[in-house]
Amino acid sequence: MKNRPEIAIETRKLAYHYPGEENISSPAVYGINLSVKRGEYVSLIGPNGSGKTTLLKLFNALLAPTDGEVLVEGISTTEEESQTEIRRNCGMIFQNPDNQLVATTVEEDIAFGLENLELPSPEIRKRVNRVAGELGLEHLLKHPPHLLSGGEKGRVAIAGILAMQPSCILMDEPTAMLDSKSRQDVLGAVRRLNREQGLAVVHVTHFPEEAARADRVVILHQGRLIEQGPPALVLNNLQLLHQLGLQGTASSELAALLRTDGFSIPQEILNCQELVQSLCSSELKN
Amino acid sequence: MFIGTEKLSHIYMPGTPYATKALEEVSFSLDRGDFALLIGPSGSGKSTLIQHLNGLLKPSGGKVIFEDRELGSDSVDLLALRKRIGLVFQMAEEHFFSETVYDEVAFAPRNLGLDEVKVEQNVKLALERVGLEWEVVHDRHPFQLSSGQKRLVALAAVLSLQPEVLILDEPTAGLDPGGRLHLFALLKSLNQQAGLTVLVCTHHMDEVADLADSVLVLNRGKVIMSGPAHDIFARRQEFNKLGLSLPEVTEVMHCLAAAGLPARTDIYSLEQARAEINSLKRRLEK
Ligand SMILES: Nc1ncnc2c1ncn2[C@@H]1O[C@H](COP(=O)(O)OP(=O)(O)O)[C@@H](O)[C@H]1O
Ligand SMILES: Nc1ncnc2c1ncn2[C@@H]1O[C@H](COP(=O)(O)OP(=O)(O)O)[C@@H](O)[C@H]1O
Ligand SMILES: [Mg+2]
Ligand SMILES: [Mg+2]
Numbered sequence: 080m081k082n083r084p085e086i087a088i089e090t091r092k093l094a095y096h097y098p099g100e101e102n103i104s105s106p107a108v109y110g111i112n113l114s115v116k117r118g119e120y121v122s123l124i125g126p127n128g129s130g131k132t133t134l135l136k137l138f139n140a141l142l143a144p145t146d147g148e149v150l151v152e153g154i155s156t157t158e159e160e161s162q163t164e165i166r167r168n169c170g171m172i173f174q175n176p177d178n179q180l181v182a183t184t185v186e187e188d189i190a191f192g193l194e195n196l197e198l199p200s201p202e203i204r205k206r207v208n209r210v211a212g213e214l215g216l217e218h219l220l221k222h223p224p225h226l227l228s229g230g231e232k233g234r235v236a237i238a239g240i241l242a243m244q245p246s247c248i249l250m251d252e253p254t255a256m257l258d259s260k261s262r263q264d265v266l267g268a269v270r271r272l273n274r275e276q277g278l279a280v281v282h283v284t285h286f287p288e289e290a291a292r293a294d295r296v297v298i299l300h301q302g303r304l305i306e307q308g309p310p311a312l313v314l315n316n317l318q319l320l321h322q323l324g325l326q327g328t329a330s331s332e333l334a335a336l337l338r339t340d341g342f343s344i345p346q347e348i349l350n351c352q353e354l355v356q357s358l359c360s361s362e363l364k365n
Numbered sequence: 366m367f368i369g370t371e372k373l374s375h376i377y378m379p380g381t382p383y384a385t386k387a388l389e390e391v392s393f394s395l396d397r398g399d400f401a402l403l404i405g406p407s408g409s410g411k412s413t414l415i416q417h418l419n420g421l422l423k424p425s426g427g428k429v430i431f432e433d434r435e436l437g438s439d440s441v442d443l444l445a446l447r448k449r450i451g452l453v454f455q456m457a458e459e460h461f462f463s464e465t466v467y468d469e470v471a472f473a474p475r476n477l478g479l480d481e482v483k484v485e486q487n488v489k490l491a492l493e494r495v496g497l498e499w500e501v502v503h504d505r506h507p508f509q510l511s512s513g514q515k516r517l518v519a520l521a522a523v524l525s526l527q528p529e530v531l532i533l534d535e536p537t538a539g540l541d542p543g544g545r546l547h548l549f550a551l552l553k554s555l556n557q558q559a560g561l562t563v564l565v566c567t568h569h570m571d572e573v574a575d576l577a578d579s580v581l582v583l584n585r586g587k588v589i590m591s592g593p594a595h596d597i598f599a600r601r602q603e604f605n606k607l608g609l610s611l612p613e614v615t616e617v618m619h620c621l622a623a624a625g626l627p628a629r630t631d632i633y634s635l636e637q638a639r640a641e642i643n644s645l646k647r648r649l650e651k
Contacts (some may be wrong), residue, residue, distance in 0.1 A: 112649060125514050126543065127512035127539075127540065148375065173612045177455070201597070222383065226378070226383060227408070228376065230408060231408050239509075255539045256407070256538050257568065258405075258568050258608060259568065259608060259609060260406060260607075261407050284540060287539065324541055324542065324543025325542050326543075329571055329612065329613035329614050329635065330617060333617065333639065336636075337643075340639065342646075343624055351616045354617055355620040358621065358642070359621070359624050362646055363642075
């Protein structure tokens, strides 16, 4: 892989106002200083309307900052001549895959971006087949994408992005319409590229159990970054989460209830295994 | 039979290379007042099934039955039927077309030819039932609302016809955790207080498993499980094989049982898990 800067995305005092917004004092995002390292997996959580989608669009030059700046691999997103390059390196997966599917067959759809790069066809075929395999789409390659179910469309959209081998991937609630197996397939494929090839990931999600698997969790509220840190800390700050209308994982919520009942369970519980292990080793030893 | 299907089959684009057998001899029935879940992997035919239940799609074979009569037989007027069986589409707010919340919710009753006095009564009642304040929302443009509020408007737009059956296709997709809890609690109260029969298609069991009376599981267009919720959720291995998941608290109980503890596993909510783990601790101490 190419030599790449250590910092994939960096923002400085980033702010964005939608044009014509009634209330100029409440920008969609404001004062964001954030950097995402190469190979880092960041999950972005926050109530509906907190600015998550806006922030992703700023990262990938779909929106230009009203104030402050965004650097993608060191290049400002306001430099016109770099925007195509930024969008290619920084693939975005939208909430609604319908807006992302363009071709007449799934195969062509996945290959669409690659064709634009003018890669040799054997290479294109190889990449298409690989991502189709990883996402369980082999049997649909000849189908028209608009006839697929919601979950299938979601996987096709993701396959198209992964085939481009971007250095950074932005995912806006990619699993909202997926069943749990497809969710695991999709997130597993992304996690693998993240670990093996240093793909930087920013993943917006409403599912605490997905956020729990990130390297870092960032909370947005009313356009501001109000908390960040390792999942075990951020997702166990239940007081803050509940105040914002968010939740911890079911295991962290259950652990908290049991603590108030007098169980001694460590603070940093995120998943089923950790909770069960803790219960079996102390309170429920038989 | 109150509502259900008998050997319902559906083929999309029959006779073309893309012909897809989306439903194959699906039979099920709901009792009046049921709260039922429809689950299954993406592409298993859930949305297709739902759209048959109020006559939006026509069976390729078999029948849809409402109050012992077949839909599409001359004696059943489809318009009258759609008044009694309300369907909330997936991401329904993406199809809003009115300038105000009032007009959006009033659309269906106006369409039925109700006079404006009656329409206004229905709109008021519908907004009240979903917990949106008339004074705050009725004049606003739907796009000025938060995602959670938009989803409630979509629900109100269906409730404005005062249906007896409410069918929802992934109603919490894209909502934050607080929005999900609120919506499911609302559905449960419509079911228990107002007596609506509710059928919800969802991938996310954590918030809803505990509310369901019965469950229907589809896979590749066929019914593979159906019955009382507790019986169906007890079939964990089959769930896992299908790539579906049970609530995380249920997994916690199964892991405790697997560790050799005499834990009950028919547990589907945080509070149930909390009670059972406390009880388990007391039982072990004896
Ligand atoms: N196209 C737009 N025009 C005007 N305001 C918008 C637009 N898109 C989003 N907003 C507003 O910006 C804020 C942040 O929205 P968004 O980034 O979509 O939040 P999230 O993705 O966290 O739900 C919200 O108050 C929303 O109403
Ligand atoms: N309008 C359509 N035309 C052709 N095929 C369709 C259409 N809608 C869905 N399908 C196909 O029918 C099957 C069932 O889809 P759907 O009912 O949407 O599943 P689910 O809601 O369980 O995800 C899928 O294989 C899908 O590709
Ligand atoms: Mg968003
Ligand atoms: Mg569907």
